[in-house]
Amino acid sequence: MLADLSLTVARGETLVLLGRSGAGKTTALKLINRLLEPSEGEILVGGRRQADWEVVRLRRSIGYVLQDVGLFPHWTVERNVSVVPRLEGWPEDRARRRVREMLALVGLNAAEFAARLPRELSGGQRQRVGVARALAADPPILLMDEPFGALDPITRAELQREFRALAQRLEKTIVLVTHDIREALLLASRIALLAAGRLVGIYRPEEFLRAPEAEARAFARSLDAGTDAPPVTSHPGGGP
Amino acid sequence: MSTLQFFLNNGTEIFARALEHLWLVAVALAMALLAGLPLGIALARRRVLRRWVLGAANVIQTVPSLALFGFLIPVPFLGGIGATTAVVALTLYNLLPILRNTYAGIAGVDPAVLESARAMGMTPRQTLWQVELPLSVGVILAGVRVAAVISIGVATIAAAVGAGGLGVFIFRGVAMVNHAVILAGAIPAAGLAVAADLLFGLLERRLSPR
Numbered sequence: 099m100l101a102d103l104s105l106t107v108a109r110g111e112t113l114v115l116l117g118r119s120g121a122g123k124t125t126a127l128k129l130i131n132r133l134l135e136p137s138e139g140e141i142l143v144g145g146r147r148q149a150d151w152e153v154v155r156l157r158r159s160i161g162y163v164l165q166d167v168g169l170f171p172h173w174t175v176e177r178n179v180s181v182v183p184r185l186e187g188w189p190e191d192r193a194r195r196r197v198r199e200m201l202a203l204v205g206l207n208a209a210e211f212a213a214r215l216p217r218e219l220s221g222g223q224r225q226r227v228g229v230a231r232a233l234a235a236d237p238p239i240l241l242m243d244e245p246f247g248a249l250d251p252i253t254r255a256e257l258q259r260e261f262r263a264l265a266q267r268l269e270k271t272i273v274l275v276t277h278d279i280r281e282a283l284l285l286a287s288r289i290a291l292l293a294a295g296r297l298v299g300i301y302r303p304e305e306f307l308r309a310p311e312a313e314a315r316a317f318a319r320s321l322d323a324g325t326d327a328p329p330v331t332s333h334p335g336g337g338p
Numbered sequence: 339m340s341t342l343q344f345f346l347n348n349g350t351e352i353f354a355r356a357l358e359h360l361w362l363v364a365v366a367l368a369m370a371l372l373a374g375l376p377l378g379i380a381l382a383r384r385r386v387l388r389r390w391v392l393g394a395a396n397v398i399q400t401v402p403s404l405a406l407f408g409f410l411i412p413v414p415f416l417g418g419i420g421a422t423t424a425v426v427a428l429t430l431y432n433l434l435p436i437l438r439n440t441y442a443g444i445a446g447v448d449p450a451v452l453e454s455a456r457a458m459g460m461t462p463r464q465t466l467w468q469v470e471l472p473l474s475v476g477v478i479l480a481g482v483r484v485a486a487v488i489s490i491g492v493a494t495i496a497a498a499v500g501a502g503g504l505g506v507f508i509f510r511g512v513a514m515v516n517h518a519v520i521l522a523g524a525i526p527a528a529g530l531a532v533a534a535d536l537l538f539g540l541l542e543r544r545l546s547p548r
Contacts, residue, residue: 154460164453169454172472185459
């Protein structure tokens with residue numbers, strides 16, 4: 099799946115793993131919280147080798163947001179958001195307070211949403227709850243697997259903008275997987291481009307569109323042909 | 339003697355037999371749950387075992403009930419004349435629906451939800467109790483419901499091995515060629531089956547997450 103992947107994510111940055119479907123982005127992400135184990139090599143989290151972490155401990159200190167969210171369908175929003183605090187044995191009232199804070203942080207009114215079940219939410223609301231859940235125990239690291247992939251273009255743009263503001267404010271170390279070049283350019287401190295299980299290169303967003311590598315060119319071209327964009331001829335810069 | 343009159347004259351015995359009947363069924367149901375739930379969960383984890391165990395339970399299900407009771411009589415400890423044999427046989431019958439539904443329920447939990455449980459840092463035990471069982475309780479209860487209804491019917495045969503229950507009236511009525519006596523066993527048994535079906539149906543709707 100992956101070969102010779104060597105990457106360092108700096109504290110507080112948002113590293114975007116960009117690539118086509120099957121490039122190995124999600125695999126790379128799941129290696130970080132040990133949902134997958136590497137066949138060789140090692141991964142350090144917070145400067146400690148993964149083998150030195152107890153796996154449950156490691157995962158609880160890493161927030162995780164997936165596409166389609168994976169909210170627990172039998173639990174209310176409140177219970178979903180408080181899952182890690184409860185696993186960590188927080189007292190009830192502290193967990194409750196935390197839920198309200200987190201819902202406010204992602205722009206949901208606790209009085210209206212706390213008692214709802216996931217199926218009673220729109221896709222965008224579910225995604226917000228997913229982010230709130232990932233942040234609830236205040237983990238220093240946040241992993242996101244195409245978090246905005248399943249949303250309609252308008253909601254997606256809205257959430258991306260809000261999330262960018264949130265990320266800047268929270269100073270979390272974020273690794274985000276996407277195949278959407280626009281999303282990568284909007285959210286990334288750095289973009290790691292993957293193709294067929296290998297790292298093509300790491301770029302700052304402003305460098306990416308000028309990168310010479312073929313795969314980077316392909317992504318840059320897809321920007322012009324983007325389905326959300328007006329036709330190329332009437333589209334001034336072509337950039338974001 | 340009319341059926342109604344027989345019911346009125348023998349109310350106490352009918353009631354006592356119905357309780358006996360329920361007791362046989364309840365004990366067998368509890369035993370089958372005790373064995374079937376963990377086994378069903380194990381099957382969902384180790385799917386290689388599935389064919390063999392479900393196959394075995396299927397084979398047991400195909401043995402005619404009277405024959406199963408008969409086979410058990412000479413078996414030491416489990417068999418003999420009396421309630422033990424009946425409970426063992428009923429447990430074996432209950433096993434398949436409970437096992438199959440437990441397996442189906444657990445195996446049917448959305449993999450994305452399981453991955454998310456793992457990613458949140460739940461231990462396998464926490465995942466089982468907080469996610470997998472609550473999400474499959476509806477399916478499991480549907481299996482319990484089927485088991486309960488079937489075993490209330492099959493338990494009428496228990497009278498043949500001296501275990502008592504409502505079957506006593508049915509066997510006696512057949513021997514006497516007396517419809518009133520047969521109905522004194524058959525009607526309450528049917529009533530119990532309907533009641534069990536309604537009860538577990540209600541429970542199923544109450545506890546189902548979706």
